[in-house]
Amino acid sequence: MLRVEHLCKSYAGRAVLTDISFHLAPGATLGLTGASGSGKTTLGRCLAGLERPTSGRVVFQGARVELQMIFQQPASSLNPHFTAAEIVEEPLVIAGSHPAAQRREEAAQALEATGIARTALHKFAHQFSGGERQRLAIARALVVRPKLLILDESFNGLDPEVAQQIAALLQDLRRSLGLAWILISHDLALIAGLADEIAVLERGRLVEHAPTAALLRTPREQATRELVDAARLLHPGAFPV
């Protein structure tokens, strides 16, 4: 469904991503991890079409709008002057594909799919809790019936209970809608619990890409080993030794 071929990205001559290649099957889930500054967010933005690669290409088999990104701080991706209805409806307004009444109904359904009551449609973003804003961002992405979601550090700042609820929601959506997603996070423990496969970035290079269990059991690269060791230290018992 998604194929990345020799993708490179540089800013003012400074390489941020170098020769990245991988592919993702429909309905698959990929965890993208690496240390801070390794290029995770830039790669996510290139995949979502928000940054133009310097060279190489990203091939997505589907309409442009079927690939959606949930941002690093989902709350700041919600216009504070918009109501929940306006936020969730916006992709449909932009597409110009639905009459107003149908748009409102689609928005209400998307909101309900993420566990927010349709009575909240008139509320402004700042009137929701952190977890609800996260759900609002996901609802907005869902309203266009995407095939692939890219979640960029979307669990940051959420308390464990809310993070767990969002994780459960993503798993549900995957089962019910066949939604594939790429989860970008520096937290290997989080990724390991959610993704089928993991890709590790180091200084802009994709150094390792393997099924989750295999990568955790036998990390080949030094950068991966360091990440696994750190995760084991922070979450003892969560990983097979």
Next chain:
Amino acid sequence: MKLRLTLAGLALLHGAILLAPWLAPYDYAEQHRDFPYAPPSRLHWAGLRPVVYGLVPDTGGEIYREDTSRQYPLELFIHGRLFGVAAPAVFFPWGTDSLGRDVFSRVLYGGRISLLTGLAATLLSLGLGLLWGTLAGFYGGWVDAILMRAGELFLALPWLYFLLGVRAFLPLHVSPTESFFLLAGIIGTVGWVRPARLVRGVVLSARERPFVAAARGFGASGFYLMRRHILPLTGSVVLTQATVLIPQFILAEVTLSFLGLGVGEPVPSWGNMLMEARQFHTLVSHAWMLAPGFASVPLLFGYLRLADLLLEKQHLAPVADL
């Protein structure tokens, strides 16, 4: 509270200027040739009723004395105006000019021209600034470079000399309406660069906001992004700029009309009324001729105070918890 008081004061001033035909005791062009440079009329009291005495020229023509043999009551709702006195008496609250025209009435009528010029020029200036700044900030790169360098070039022009040159090319007699549009157009065109730079700054930051990126991800066009997400964010800058530009442009009208570049006689504006006070003997003998200058002060002060209070409000406004 301060903001409400300032707004109420400004509303009062605007109301007075707007209602000039009703509040002014005379028409702006009405001449009382028997009373050139008459000083402000003195009010007397007959019991609880305000009255004026008849005014008769004394020796010299410019010196008047009151004829106390007869009183004329100041009446409300007379001749379709709020107040006045019945003929043959005259009532000049702020005195008269060289043609015997009531200065108070002319200040009220003149305020309409000065204020309208300020408002129209501000509208034009903000419109141009908003368009220029939004395009420069949103598209960035070479579009930004070209638009902003053009703006700087505009700022570098010696505008006063340019305007004097333009006036020299115009016919000697330009109708008041043409003069008004010319003046508002020139002042507005000269003043757009600063709002454009401020708007550009806001747009440069706004276009990087995650919700703009999100909308772009949904395939939003540049026009949609500007209209729905970016332009609303420039609202506070535009509002504050308006409150700063209006008094500046009113002052510009006063200055340009004072120099003879504005609306011509007999239509009054605060600037062309002050022209008469240029002469030394007028200034020392008929100080009331400076009334238009003083009349503009509360209006300018009100707008500048409003700008301060709006800025204060913006800085103190709680940032949305997002």
